[in-house]
Amino acid sequence: MSLAAIESDQAVEFRDVSRSYDGSTGTIHALRDVTLSIGRGEIVAVTGPSGSGKTTLLNLMIGLDRPTAGEVITLGRSLNALRERQLTAFRAGSVGLVFQDPHLLPGLTALENVVVARLPWRSRRELVTEARALLVAVGLDARMDFPPAKLSGGERQRVGVARALLGSPPLLLADEPTGNLDDETTQDLVALLRELQERFSLTLVLATHDQTVSGAADRIVHLVGGTVRDGSDHEVAAMGSPSAGDVL
């Protein structure tokens, strides 16, 4: 496979992708023969019960993990063929990540936390200018010099979002971004994500349990036991929620 980007309308393509781990109780199949496509500019929610493979799916999308079978093509690049260094460069230039816990560095301010994410690749001056703009965009213009300990949970997550958008990556992945937030803050964050997705023409993939979040998606991919449940849409998502009882 060529390392060059493949012209494609798809932001992400999974072709019969499987991922398994050796655990103490035997082999754990996190994903089994997953085939899916996510179009550019699309908002996709990945739902499913805990342990269904949501995080694994996201990790595979950006090359943080490698499939044990199948092929992952992200933004036109087959990640299977990329070396570690190339994957690192790929993530630095093309992917933004939002985590349930933003894992901000406690010794740095909000602005500094945003800047350090891309520090190895770009000049500090450029990064500071862009980070300031992003923090304003996420509504933290008055909190730029605050350390994480002085920020609320929602504010910390906004810092995480600003950090993810630094460098204008075309693909934004969010893994349970509202897991630690209350409803109101969740709604605010979802609104913010939608707004930013539109402003920056992002492809947004959200792994979530939260129906508020999944409700904001164009499409839902529902995972159960490491496989994609047919008819991935809002209804399926609702049906496949943990409360539906068909979790692993």
Place this chain on the structure above:
Amino acid sequence: MIRLGFRELFSRRTATILSAAALLTATMSFLILAGTAKTTRAALSGDIGRAWTTPYDLLVRPVGSRSPLEVTNGLIRPNYVSGLLGGITAKQLEAIRSIPGVDVAAPVATVGFVEWPSAYFQALSAAGPGTTTAYRVTVTATGDAGLSRYPVEQRYVVIAKNGDLNARPTGGLLHLRGGGEVDCSYPVNCFAGRVCGFGPGCEVGHYPSTRDARYYLPLLQPIVIAGIDPVAEAKIAGLDRCVATGRYLFTGDHPLASGKDEDPPFERIPVLVSTHAFIDQTLTIRIERATRPGLLAHGTSPQELGSWQPVETHTSSSADLYADYLPSIHDYLDPWPIWSAGDVSYGTTSGGGSGASSGALRAEDRPAQLGIYKRSNTSSEVGIVDQLLIPPEAKEAWFRPVVEHQDGYPPFPGTPYRFKLWNAVGQYDPTCLRGFDPLAGGGLETYSLPSVELPDGRALGPTRSMAGYVNSPPLLLTTLDGAAWLANPKRYRGQPGKAFISVIRVRVSDTRTPGAASQARLELVAARIHDATGLQVDVVKGSSTRTVRVGLPAGSFGRPALTVSEPWWEKGVAIRFTTAVRAQDLTLFALVLVGAIILVGESAFVSVRRRQAEFGVLRAIGWPVLRIAWLVEVEMVLLGCAVGMVAMLGGIGLRLFLLHSLPIGLAPVSLVLAVTVAGVAGVIPALSAARGSAVTVIRGRARVRRSRPPGSAALLGLRDLAGIRRVESLLGIGAVALGAALFGGVLLATRAFRDRLDVTTLGIFLGGQVRPFHVVIAVLSLVFGAIAAGQIVTLGYLERQSEFAVLRAFGWPRARVTVLLAAQGIAIGALGGLLGGLVVWAGGMVAGESGSQALSGAVAGAIVAVLATTLAIGGPLLLAYRSSPAEALRGE
């Protein structure tokens, strides 16, 4: 609380294992250190004991007998006794003997030199009947280990069976019957068929007839004589057990005057004679015969005979001549005076620095004063001149002043002068005497030859010159009465008279065990002697020798300018060494203990900081502050108990399989030690855990400040170190500084030993014993410091691996994360090394080391600390480099 503590420890296995590892390292290290130190000290005591068991303990000398070198450097030249002529009276000796604590007081009264008239002779014969035979005898002597070659003389011996010798004491005139005359004055000796001048006509067979023909060379041998107390000497030196023939001296052996019918009058001096002489001289006698002796009948002198045929060559050593003379010692009335030789003066060579401390002394020489040998011919041989009595070595430049003690010879009528007759009661073997242990060196020996070593390892011995550089020990020992007779200034001008004793060697009772008590007793007795007599007293016990290099100027007979090595006596080394080692032990132990507490405290602190949220929750649900602190302390003590048990088992294992010298009693101590170290180390972390309000504890403490994004991964790491990880960073820097300081300090101490104590024989030996202990200390201290730095990096990584995983997910290359952590470890190592280096430098300067030495110790400590730290952080850096961000995020 205890159960909760156990659960907490088990639930945070990584942190617990790290803390336990730190504590176990500290405990086991301390155990090994204590065991090693104890072993080393035991060996040290034993070795000091060897130097401690000296034949005598105090040396009493006359006031003013200290040389400038002794005053400035505490150094005394070997065989100093032979250069000391009196100064102590018999009354002072008795006063010393009556002082409590004085077990034995053994005097040595150096009288000076007497000269023994030994001679070399070689019988010569006529070549054939009716002919005249002429011999040429060429004699040379070698000395100074073969470096000097002295021309002694060239003599001619004419044997004329058909000649008449008109004899005179100076030689006379030989008339050859075929015509011609030979002048028989020196250097020609004549032996003839008939000798004229002793009676009314010429006689056949009268001396010097052809039957007496020989070559005769008188060789005066300088012999040092000293008076001793036989009883005391037997106790101090075991001299009575070294009698080879005859008997030992009795205290009642007095000089005995000759009977009225004996002429000339003489005094029998009782002496014990050495079986060995030590003079280094070999004579080579080359004998040639004239091939045309008939030319003598035509007026040709023997010196003008041009053709000589080698006959034979003989060699003879001074030791042989001495041994040959011993049987005839009773036959010879000694008419000679007594000479005394002073000590050598020393200067410093150019650029030699501070004299003996830099090992650059120069022996100062002076012109020869040959007048001391001048006297009328006492030889019974015709044709021998006084000049032959002067040893050729004495014509070299002199190293000592020599004084002659006699008004003149023959003695004036009416003077109390009497000849001396050496009444040898027996012979002793000086090599059998037990002397000082080699560790203490031979600097204080009375009977052995001083060691003067040439650069090639050969020894330089004494010559027949009384003013030579190397002085012979006494070979004639008489009683104190005998010495007093010889020291009478009415008989021998300038002799010391009543104050005829040169030194007194004192053994003090109850000082067998080295240590402060014995030292105090020695000093007490020394002070009492000084108070009672006013004499100068030095403590000899615990002394050693120190190799001093001495430059000797070139001689006139082939010896080049050279540098010799001599073991000089340095006073009080063992005591200084013991004190130095004990003080060092205590200091190093204390520092290592502090290092252990820092190490364990640091890991505990990191562990507590990681549990801030947990403590905040406990505070929120109503736990009192002190109870939280107590929880941390209980955890530490439990950890100490567990580690102490392991250390105890480890100690027993070490004792059984590896370190057999490890005292078994130390194993239980390790349990107490581990609990104590853990308890003390846990105090600050416990107080830290209880600090702040519940909210600040849960959320962390931080303040709003102006953002200044770091420019690189390394700067980010350093900022993190100075901000969030300030306390453990300081502890880590302290631990590394301690390691650097200990290492540099040990280096400095080793150098101090080398420069000040290692220069002595005992010091060099003991330095070898102590050095492994120093190495253990230095390595342990470095390990502590390095582990501390490695621990900060490891825990820092483990604590924040999710943060690093996020950075990796955002595209941070793994190398950048590694750089961030490496910067932290290296910064701790560099700052700790710098701080430790400063401490070493300051300590060195305060201790009086030179600036360059202190600086080199400081730099070495700092560099090694940085290197050790760099090695120690290698593991965690590798861990960080190889980590997978996905796994780290999954593990959150």
